[in-house]
Amino acid sequence: MNFFTRVILRRAGWITILGSLLSYAGGYYSVQLYKNLRTDIEELLPTTARSVVDLNQVKDRLESIDNLAVLVFSKDTQASRRFVTELSHRLEKAPKDTIASVEYNISKELQFFKERRALYMDLVDLKKVRDYVRDRISYEKSLYNPLTIFSSQNIPEPRLDLMGLQKKYDGKASAYSRFPGGYYTTPDETKRVVLVNLPGNASGVAGTHRLKDYVVRTIAELKPESYAADIEIKYTGGVQNNIEEQSALIADLELSTVVVMLLVSIAMLIFFRAPRAVFALLASLLMGTVWTFGASYFAVGYLNANSAFLGSIVLGNGINFGIIFIARYLEERRNYKEHSHALDQAMTHTATSTWTAALAAGLSYGSLSLTSFRGFTQFGIIGLIGMVLCWISAFTLLPAFLTLLDRMKSLGPKQNYQHSKIAGWFAEWVSRHSKLISFASLALTVVALGTSVKYTPKILETDLSRLRNKESMERGSGYLSKYVDEIFNRYLSPMVILPKTREDAIKIAEALKKKQAEEGKSSLIASVQTIDDFIPKDQPEKIAVLREIKKLLPERIFVRLPKVEQANAREFLTPQAMLPLDLKDLPGLVLTKFTEKDGSVGKMVLVEPPLTQETLDGNNLIHFIRDLRTAADAVSPGTPVAGSLPISSDMIESITKDGPKATLFAFLAVVILIVILFRKLNTIVPVLTALLMGVIWLGGIILGFGVKINFLNFIALPITFGIGVDYGVNIFQRYREEGGQNIVKVIGDTGGAVALCSFTTATGYASLLIAQNQAFVSFGLLAVLGEVTCIVAAIVSLPALLLTFSRRRV
Template identity: 35%
Template structure:
């Protein structure tokens, strides 16, 4: 069947080919279903394997060739460590701090027994590092500062000598050169103390009621496996110790750091998916029962749909697709395939039940149902598949995997429904279909009456809404893109989760725990990069985003022989009389500097392991990496600030690249976030345009260009316009997950309009009532099940999933409204116009007719 020249060709009825196809399915149903079951076992096995590799890390969303992903892979190959799990104790009151210390010490003792492939180091404070610095304090002073100390001591010595020998020209005792080193002491005290608020050589602050323990993971990895194992073991050991209440009532424990973020976000995904699956199954089952009022319809529809779903994941996991793990974009595709794919089965079953309630036998009813729903559902399935498939053409890996699985799912849902439902229907339907026709009180009947009574008013209202939406869309700009990644985390993270405890940790330590890393290829390149970053930080070009910069030169003192020589001169010059002249509050500091400092150079092997974390490479190099520690602030979550920060680091790396060598690579979570924003800005419009073009091409290919085809496309465009108007009007931010709702909506929007238009044409193209009452009701059920699938995400803890569900539900509502109300009203208004034209022409026609002669 095709739309005629004016889109209103009369139905020709089922063809012999359709009758033969249905007869074939019914005759070989047992064999077909045996093959389906075997495929189902394979699909289920592959689906379980794919879901077992569920990961929430951002890098899985980006293409492998993205600079941040390349840099992160290189960082893992070169360096171990740099990821932490922080156990944070809220003591409740300062008096509980000793109890918190005992608990963390006991827990640290247990964690230190963990396998070396899980834990690299455990710290409850920085006492070891401070002791090392005090022991080698002189070597960590700059050479110019040691020279300044020597100059001041020598000046005082010379004054003392001249006074003793009587050669002094100044008899004023107050003219003695002061032995004041407070300026130098302040300089290094600020460097040592940093911006943190720790006390007593431990990671604690009594006034903040906070103490913490840092567990450094062995490898830098965003994989859930190791992170989950470490997190689980720490929580288990803390429980075995009796928990915080055993040490002091009123204390609380929380977790922060990269490990905690990975575990928290992944557990939220798993929890959200489980809840989503349950809600979808329960409410979809209930919706089918309510609409069909025949429980066997549910038994017929769901098994083919389930097979299509697991086959989509199973096939996508094989070459050439190779989707072997799920990320935050693809994790909830199971619910979406069920919600969208069920539409085919609903349309087929709705037409079948309609014919059976008219008294038609099973096989003829199946023939008529297959013939009547095949064009519309095939177009809809191909359009939906094209919408998903458009994402494959983007570079954003999160989009591409979504496109593979979703595109396969829509095609497989159509194939499984039209191959498996007819024989299953024959087995299940033993003359038990409820003979009652559609209730006169059903929603679709009321909608049909309203359209019949007020078509022009509805068209005018829809036109007005469209005009408002177009005007609203005019305000769309780059600010609509979600740049605050804090809004995409777990819903409760900022009140009770890692977000809350992480802020307390950052405030206590005064720095972002995990640095950005510039991966260079030689020491000179590294020194130039570090010098440029420090210079730009001091000039304010980074704002307040850079807390500290570290290279091996910062932890392994430079020019040690020269410094040791100056130290010996200071010792020789510092006579007992000069020592006695030192201020009492400074005497201890100077004596520690002179008497306790080692008199031999420090080697890399002498440094505490924490000094070289992130700098020590697996091949033994120490001088090829610059670590940039950001200052904890809200800017770390905001897109523009992130883009500026990461872009500036990359610019410095490019400017300092030696001739013939590549620039240093900028690795870290912040560069990943920056590249995600850039990827969405580039691939988002591209995916939307391709999806829209693909959907329109499929409609034109299957139905040719007719008036009816144009009406279907206009219905789609109006629905999408309304959706965009709502998104812009209500300031709904577009992020890397909910953007997928837009190309998907193209497929949905055309699906509903095609099914309504197909039925309108099959019924003769003159009356919209039956199309709205029958097909419109089925379309509404299709939309209801899809809305159920999307709405299940509105209860998700993950905010990104919530925002996807919100945009997708709005798209469903707008496209359903245009297909079931706006399009039929438009058709009805045109039918009224044709009738009025014929009535106006009728008197003239009668006057032109020959009058019978009188006798």
Template identity: 30%
Template sequence: MGPDQIRSVQWNMAPIRAWYETHWPLFVPLDDLRQARDAVRDEIRRRTLASNPLAVSLDDEEATAAPATLPEAADFLDPKKPLPRERVAERFARYVDGFMVSPDHRSLTLIVRPAGTSLGVSEARALIDRMQSVVDRHKPELERDHLRVGFGGTFPLFIAEYEAIINDVASTALLCVSLVLLSILLFFKDIRSVTSLGLAVLMAVGVTFGLTRLVIGYLNTQTAFLGAIVVGNGINYGLIYLARLKQLRWQGMSLREACLQSAETTARATLLASAATSVSFGVLVVAANRGFRHFGFIGGIGMLLCWLCTFLLVPALLTVYEKLRGPPKVRPDTTQETLRPVVARMLEYRRPIIAAFAVLTVISAVLFIRQIPDAMERNLDNLTNDLKGHDQLKADHDRANSALGRSISGAIALFDSWPEADQFCGVIRERMKQAPYDQLIDSCDTLSSVAPRDQDEKLKVIREIVAELPDRLVRRLDPAQQQRVRQVREQLAAQKPVTVEQADPVLVDRFRERDGTVGRLAVVTAKPLAKLELAQNLEDFVRGVRGVQIGGKTYDATGENVIFADLLTNIDREGPRTAFLSFAGVCLLVLLFFRRLRTAAEVMGSLFIGVVLMCGIAAVVDLKINFFNFIVYPITFGIAVDYGANIAARNRERQGDVIGSLAEVGPAVTLCSWTSIIGYGSLLFSLNRALRSFGWYAMAGEVTTIITAIVLLPALLCAARSKERAGEPGFPGRSAAGARPDTLKG
């Protein structure tokens, strides 16, 4: 395929093993070589004194005793220790004839590195296709020998995940739109309502993503599914509007008058809901994570555009439809007659309802507070993509990793020079001697692990060691030791300066930058059993590769693991802040809208209790907070305030008729929550586990907040009304015989 496409191919470890076996003395640290030289001198002196009874030591008697341990570089003097070259061979012993084979010896791994350090989806797809074409050309030979070539690694997984996300986005969007439109059709039993509102919302979504294209330019894993969320939640404003419009049209009002009166009734409350939702999304813009900022921008713009398109387009579309098909049939609205008795009966028990919710709130709060120490998802495996239908790819990827012989997890640091990279690794190696880094960090390598630095000084010390081992002294050793020392002496004497150009290109490639520069990178590798998928281990590993002081500057390593650790840190810092800002912003909007502290407190109180109940459910089912689903808190405040705000606004319009207000707007509000549940439920089909957890969390929040809006809030409104205007029609009282005779009036 050529060097313009493939940078390097690593298929056998034998050349690398030979490089280190041949030049092992140059890779010994200079201080260790000096210690080895001094140890050799001391050992020769000790043996000389011990073998010559006439020799007299002028030092203490203990000076002639054998040292307890020898420096590692002088281990060749100890017959119980393996020789240096043998230790090198042990590192490569797992490779059969140098090949990277799986533990069951049924597969062989080749590492192919493409030209360039980063590829887009199309480039990666083209590269894999070209590699597959090479495999296909050899298909007859492969089939004859019963062989198969599979692909694993970053690029195949990247392509599979991207294509799966694209399929997920398309399928979830289609499912969400279909279920939402079907729900509207079943509710309104009117094609014109479904068509008008559906076109208005889809246009708003289209404009939203058009603006996203202009401002951001792309979608990511977090924002790709916002279409379903915007549809599920943005359609709520139109549902409230059409529900009121339907009631007026059934009373025989003309379309123009009905549209105007419906807008007067619902526009302000739905605008409050739209603004509150935009605020809850908008607070994410202050997040440090770019994905969350994009999420906040798209969601905030989308909610406002849905409200705008609803009141601009739906009346116009209904007018066009009516000119083509005529007005709907006038028929009596029986919803009030059906629901008023049910609502009245429920609100007779307003005090038990309030008490029950108070108890549930306390229980939920206790459960959630008890779970807080373990509320965060600490196993990152539970947040990864679940590639369904790619079992062979995952199996090939795992098999290839098992053949590498070392972990592929780690971090990388970039410096201004090669010496700075070496100093960085020097600090890391010192940290590796301390807990917990000794269990997490396996190595820190620079270009010096390929072509050692300080070669002139090292060669000088090596020559001194060789000079200390003349034949006349070696012959005094026992035969086994003579052979060991001669082998090492020959290897030491053979050392010459080595350069980067002499090394295997595969070794150098690890430290090559995109422009071809080598030497300025340091690569930190995690231990195979570091288990960086566990948050505590990951955070400890990242601390170990950060904050390295070199020449008055502070250097940090970076990489996928570091980014994940930062996401966890961001949740701890930004999660409570964004939730508080969202709640505070929504409270302010509600207060400005109602201009009455008590009503605002009742609306926000029922919403807050709904969120607390959501926390309790999450604690009961052990639903963890992660770097994605934590945004459900600020979003729920903004979206769910819609329900209580519409009920309270309709109650104010009807001058305190709680029963009539709930019977009138309650079905539409419930439908709003249902469409939101559909939008969130579509996320359950996502391949990303974190996104699925967001769907579950948000659905739980929808259920609890709609219940508090249509059960608790009316009970609170009734309780407040009983103190202000006891006996007013529409207010359910109690008597010894049960309900008051005028309970259903008003």
């Protein structure tokens, strides 16, 4: 009897007490860890990533970088107008740390620019108008001059394409003048929106909820139904997106954990038919899991969108060591061995294989931590901790629990289980068809390798909207965003370029406008704006020209014009257009857009991409962001370029760089571990053969069926190495114990437990398939496929190949 068995038999009670105390502490810190759940997509990138650094700088400098869009639907347009006005007035009174500002109407701004529209015309066009007015007056005088009435000389009539000029400038203003009455609304006014801007220093979970709660409370106080019976209020925008994604993530975590525990418990009871032993197994697993997340609180401090769902994964993976242990323990008890003997046999004969599996899985997880991508790093650290601590709990708490339970009442079962017969039938089937199975396995491997020619960079998912909460995209904020697009017809969250001076902002904007003109319709730059675009150029010259025009049109000539032309002329030659316009004269809404926290104005460039699908192409997006950064850095190196698109671009590049690296690290770590632990080539080759077949088949499925790889499901590839080798190790370790003679007996005795390990692991992954978060679903699908290919390779293909080659030697 080994030393550890004797310690556990003598000190089972103390081990249980110590484990319980550690579990209490682990549970407390696990709760603290989950309280610090950060779902922002930038939390997945390295802290040194350009987009993350830039975004943090922009948050520090700007008052607001996100908003809640309050959509108001009603066919009673007058009622909805009153409601929106009253709501906005009340929201404007909110504390500035809750709501930075409110936007709903730009009528004052439209009037401001309308009164000065002549100043915003190009100087050359103004001169054309002046020359036309002068020539027209001269023409009219000549036409009605008594001395020229009977002249045979043909007087050419001056012409000016007034319609062309009007279209030119109406087109420039169309993005703003399209709103009836200046309200943010559709042309028929049945859909309205109020933009409630979130303070830049309140962009966390608490800040978004505080803003949303304030808005909901204010709307409830207004009683929308009292304005119109059909009025509907909906929410979208960045704030609502964050709230929906956060709540859906938490709901998915709770559901997946419950589903895993329920299905795993049922599977254990059906397979072992020993309720008390299963209770011991599940109790030790739960304790190992809370140890994991308690320790992770000190190792990582918080959870991101990738690591948040590791609870169900650790449960599904971590139970494997206990399953192998308890299967061997109950096998000994079925042979009427005493508890002490059965415990010693289980610990002696399963420690190496399970520790190898734990290390392999842990190293595969750990390989992710060698990358800079935080979506991989944090996942890898917690996964590694989980595999080690779950193995420790399986070989300390589980035998201690079994010892205490056996003292109360013997755990020795009186009957063989039906699953042993099933395993025996399966083993006979593999034996009878070993040649066919071997041929099919090798053929599948060749076919899977052949799909490598289908590899293309487009295998990476670049449309992050496909990875969002399904309900949000079908009925919630993601779905409702189309109404905001309908109202504004432009990208509402532009990228922000934030140089240190206004002069640099002007230079960067000029460079981008030049590039936009060079690329034409294919450009991903739809709009470039600075505060200086709202300050007319050549003002002294323009004002001089306007005064010339006014001088050419004295009242006696003015009154002779047709009524329509008189109205146009009065709107054109306003008193305001005759005065120079400075930065401080601009409307508050315009100034606010370009004002920083320190009060400085104009050190900002806003860049809008088109409302098309072009930015969803990975290569297009990467080149687009590089162009923006190149233009900004050429003027002022390190200028922040912030927004959702730079984050998406860096995400693609980071996965492309770190994904293969993590996969290679995981593979090398597993190979080195197998070589060190088993040393002999006749053991190493079969174990790695089973692993490689499973992984190659998985790769064939991905490439053959065009499964998209994203920032989350890429993790399934490296961890498949660690989890997948588990099954081959357990099968071959038992085969070696049997003297390498009877693989059929090994399948009958161990195959069932190995299959159960795979089932529990796959259950942990499959629980994510019912999640609303589509990134979770994509990971669950790929991980389940990896489980299926690896378990088939381990308990079907590997035994068949061993049988085939052993028979050939005979």
